[in-house]
Amino acid sequence: MKKLQIMTALICMLGLMTGCDNYEKQYDSNTLVVKRNGSVVEISVEDFKDSTVDAGGITAYVEDQIDTYNETSDSEIKMKSINTDDMSHVKLVLSYKDIDSYDAFNLLDYTLVDIADVNEADLKGSFTSADDIKTSPADIMSEEKARVLSVTEATDVVVKGDILYYNDEVTVKDGVATTSGNKVAVIVFK
Numbered sequence: 001m002k003k004l005q006i007m008t009a010l011i012c013m014l015g016l017m018t019g020c021d022n023y024e025k026q027y028d029s030n031t032l033v034v035k036r037n038g039s040v041v042e043i044s045v046e047d048f049k050d051s052t053v054d055a056g057g058i059t060a061y062v063e064d065q066i067d068t069y070n071e072t073s074d075s076e077i078k079m080k081s082i083n084t085d086d087m088s089h090v091k092l093v094l095s096y097k098d099i100d101s102y103d104a105f106n107l108l109d110y111t112l113v114d115i116a117d118v119n120e121a122d123l124k125g126s127f128t129s130a131d132d133i134k135t136s137p138a139d140i141m142s143e144e145k146a147r148v149l150s151v152t153e154a155t156d157v158v159v160k161g162d163i164l165y166y167n168d169e170v171t172v173k174d175g176v177a178t179t180s181g182n183k184v185a186v187i188v189f190k
Helices: 002-018 055-072 099-106 137-141
Strands: 031-034 040-046 077-083 090-096 111-114 127-129 147-151 156-159 163-167 170-173 176-179 185-189
Touching: 040 099, 055 077, 055 090, 055 099, 090 099, 127 137, 147 156, 156 185, 163 170, 170 185, 176 185
Parallel strands: 031 156
Antiparallel strands: 031 040, 040 090, 077 090, 111 147, 127 163, 147 185, 156 176, 163 185, 170 176
16 A cells, blocks of 8 residues: 555656646647746647548658758757547647747747837737736836737637736637737737
8 A cells, every 4th residue: 555655646746747738638729838938839730631641641741840840950849749549630739949949940920028128119909907907008017027928820828827918819718818810919927
């Protein structure tokens, strides 16, 4: 009985140390997870049901793209998982060192900066607080140690921390920010 308790404690500690997030099971749509240290996890969900590409072909293509990127870049992308069991709902989970790596691999122009590196004029649009109160860029600029994420595509965004403010290109429900993809979406979090 004592061995079982020790084994259970060790498994729990290992899970805590490795950050036991199972993103594949946790998210069912295209989602970008921004961690506190600035690293990024991308969950991509695609339908390949009517495609001529098989599961092995998809996996080989993704691995080749990652290998090519990693050979020519200073930062490394890692494939956490790919699930091709249901070809109508293929899930790919990739991890990136930072938002710049994510941008380079996906040919996008997202930004993640400290609030101290933002000018009030950069905060365009109408902003709402987490309390659902309209707020001004001046109020946002008074936040200390906040981070500002700008997203140009339609996606779900999860930040490891608390969303403080977001502009009118974002809706927030149950801690998930959904960006419209129409204009630049801005999320301020801590």
